[in-house]
Amino acid sequence: MDQTSLAEADQQHLAGRYDEAIAAYEAHVAADPASFDGWNGLGHAQASRLEYGGAIPALRNALRLRPDEAKVRVNLAKALFAIGHVSEAVREYARAWREGDGETRAAALRNLAVIAPGDPELGHAAVREIRRYWAEAEGAGLVPIAPRHRPGAKxxxxxxxxxxxxxxxxxxxxxxxxxxxxxxxxxxxxxxxxxxxxxxxxxxxxxxxxxxxxxxxxxxxxxxxxxxxxxxxxxxxxxxxxxxxxxxxxxxxxxxxxxxxxxxxxxxxxxxxxxxxxxxxxxxxxxxxxxxxxxxxxxxxxFRFFYPTPPVTPPPCLEAGHITFGSLNSAYKLTDPTLAAWAAVLTAVPGSRLLLRNRALDHASNRADLLARFAAQVLGPERIILEGGGSHEDFLATYGRIDFALDSFPYNGGTTTAEALWQGVPVLTTIGDRWAGRTSRSILMAAGLGEFVAPDVAGFIELATRLSRDPQDLARRRESQRAALAASPACDPxxxxxxxxxxxxxxxxx
Structure with a gap:
């Protein structure tokens, strides 16, 4: 493909015809594997299509050809983060922050500040320093107003x-x-x-x-x-x-x-x-x-539900004959430690399944990336159910097909934790090593459900294994959980x- 054809692929991309653009870029790089513009265009088009699993290898190929292209590194980091490769995303943002021009450095630092607590490799001090750097950059030259309190009736x-x-x-x-x-x-x-x-x-x-x-x-x-x-x-x-x-x-x-x-x-x-x-x-x-x-x-x-929600249903294991674990957490929370813990739970509970649902799973390359990561944990696709987006009511109804919700680490669910509990599904979590990893603990303790908080990941695996052995106990819990939750401090704003x-x-x- 010549430069004219590459320009036509760019035009397809700009016009929002992503499938056509991707096909054109793929043809171009097949003919010219050393084309930075071809790989970069392909990565951008895949990301525009939300096919982050396809964007990542394309953008990596572009960076192999031109490692100094910091803007491409920012786009690679965005794609990595979107489907749970958080530590890799942090490393790419950090390099772009060090090496990019002013605009690129600003974008990389802002995104680092956002995602830092979800990186299992960053500690408290690193998160604080990244966010301080961003605050200092945003506040450079700014003079605070600092008004005084004006006493009044209200x-x-x-x-x-x-x-x-x-x-x-x-x-x-x-x-x-x-x-x-x-x-x-x-x-x-x-x-x-x-x-x-x-x-x-x-x-x-x-x-x-x-x-x-x-x-x-x-x-x-x-x-x-x-x-x-x-x-x-x-x-x-x-x-x-x-x-x-x-x-x-x-x-x-x-x-x-x-x-x-x-x-x-x-x-x-x-x-x-x-x-x-x-x-x-x-x-x-x-x-x-x-x-x-x-x-x-x-x-x-x-939290307080002020809109209609699906009724609580019996645990699906009573009819299915096996335990279905699940999570509706966003894909960016599916870090490597999370997948390792979930795979260990399924290994410990023979015949069990794992149902995952989020909007990123609408897209084939994202599903393939996730399945490959589970394969690295020796967990085959026959044990995993992947589903994409839907209406909020449809998402809530998904809990009717889940026996136990598994939390993510080090970035817990929050809204999803509340929703799972409201639908009668126990949420299993850990104490966590940071605030981002204790949101579920906060909700569960206020709900009087501290028994679902394990001291660590090993305890999390043991807890899931033990609770899955008694489906009748699970059924009893499920019947009463919503009423008990509604009467608890967890639902007292x-x-x-x-x-x-x-x-x-x-x-x-x-």
Whole structure:
């Protein structure tokens, strides 16, 4: 294929005709294996198609030809991370950060800050330093506003986030927002996207102020927040929406709180509290935090379902005659230690199956990559069921085909843990070696289900093996779990709201 044909492949890609582009690029590199542009184009087209398992070898081939192309290294890291090769992704981002131009270095550092807690090879100090570097880079030359508290009848709270319209996301937050005492607090909900709505669980209060700020620069938003006299600014999304996290660098309110989406220190200055609990962050880990840690009495992540959910069903093993383990965690959480632990569980439980479902598994190359990784753990494809995306209700119904949910390491489930428990499925996890690895523990302990928290991976394997021997006990647990969960602190956002209100008031007064 000549350069004209390569340009035509590029045009197919730019037009969104990914299948045609991939076929053209593949023909080109078959004819000219030394074509950097061909391999790079193929990798980009595969990634655009979300075929990360195909993008990875293509981008590696491009880098073999031109190792100094740091932008390609960033794209390789994105593909690696998307399907669970987290440690490799961190290494590629780190090299791009060291070797790239200004734009490439900024992108690599931002992505490193986001994914660092999920790398099993990084410790607390490394995560803190990466996030501090990013905060320093974002804050270079910035002068904080640092307004003072304006005494008044009500404390003005501003919660900002990007997912106010998404029911499955907001079940972890909206219960707290709804429970605020409007006689003492004035609420401002700052939305990077559609506003809060009844479908997402929001109970409209006439005095609440709704801000729609999508696309507004952080400096401009900070100025508006300061002018509005906000007393307490609370970040709801953290590293789940990193574009808005640097708002905190502007110090737009006298008190700034990081509640969720951090899974470790933010690395940012100008924070007055990082909200956690005794199960998620240990006292000896506070030295690795850039901000003061405030622990609430129960889980920092209670939830409440305010939309219809499928009924709890009997465990499928009663009819199938074998145990089905499962996970609906995102593909980027499927690290090598996770797959090794899961493979060990299936080896220890003869005849068992593993059902995995996430959107990445819609794509053939991603499925092939995952099966190859399991093959390296001596687990054949006949033991594994892979399913792709679907509606939220359909995802919840999947738990009717799972006996036990297996957690991921070192980055646990959060929303998926809550959903599995609500559907009657025990979630098996470990104590974890970091905050990202203790989210499930926090929820389970508050739910009174500490028996599902193993001390380590060896204990996790033993726990799964032991519990799988008694299907009738599993059936009894499943019948009662939802009611017990609903009555537990894990489903009591109002109680957390009272604690947060006290933290807000104490911090403003201090």
């Amino acid at each position: 404390l003005r709270l501003a919660y900002y986030g990007a997912f106010f319209d998404r029911p499955n996301w907001m079940k972890m937050y909206m219960g707290v927002i709804n429970a605020h005492d409007r006689t003492r607090f004035e609420l401002h909900l700052v939305a990077d996207g559609p506003p809060p709505c009844a479908a997402a669980g929001y109970c409209d209060h006439p005095e609440d102020r709704i801000w729609q700020v999508e696309g507004m620069p952080n400096a401009e938003l900070a100025r508006h927040l300061a002018e509005a006299g906000i007393d307490v600014l609370v970040d709801l999304n953290g590293y789940s929406h990193p574009a808005r996290l640097p708002l905190l660098l502007h110090r737009a309110a006298p008190v700034q709180i990081a509640w969720n989406g951090m899974y470790g220190t933010t690395g940012f200055p100008h924070l007055d509290a990082l909200v956690g609990d005794r199960w998620s962050i240990l006292p000896e880990e506070e030295s690795f935090c850039s901000e003061p840690v405030r622990r609430v009495g129960q889980t920092y992540l209670p 109002a109680a957390l709201c009272r604690e947060l209100e006290a933290i807000y008031q104490e911090t403003v007064a201090s």
